[in-house]
Amino acid sequence: MNAKVNIESIKEDLGTQLTAQLDISLDEMSIHGRQISFDNPAKLDLTVINSNDQYIITGKAELLVELPCSRCLEVFSMPLEFDFDFQVDKSVVDNDHIDLSQEILDGIRLHLPMKAACSEDCKGLCPSCGINLNEEECDCIMHKVDPRLAKLSKLLDKKSK
């Protein structure tokens, strides 16, 4: 990933700031045991302020993540947005660039939900035979609705109306 912002224009003047938009390209990674890829480029919108001993960087990342659904395991795309806010000591900035890579990677790890479904009513996999219930039906007993329970839920439905 190349996520570097050029700070040449503000580095001589304390208190000045710059804004920048960066398109970055993210590699595949594994998070919480899931293989994640990205629809590149991802976008960063950021502000860098030249403060006393530090540069203060704030901004927003917008990405499109491709990851397996936690119910049916099919890969789907999900937008992911998060804000970031960190400081970099001037003593560690060599040449005129601040590298944002590590902060962005940390942000992705932090903000990616532990569970994400391809849709709210994804039926997932049959717990007994393993087929994708969004695509096929099976005759396994485990996920069939008990007819008595179905009646009961109808009754409850009427009551709540």
Ligand SMILES: [Zn+2]
């Ligand atoms: Zn799904």
Ligand SMILES: [Zn+2]
């Ligand atoms: Zn089944």
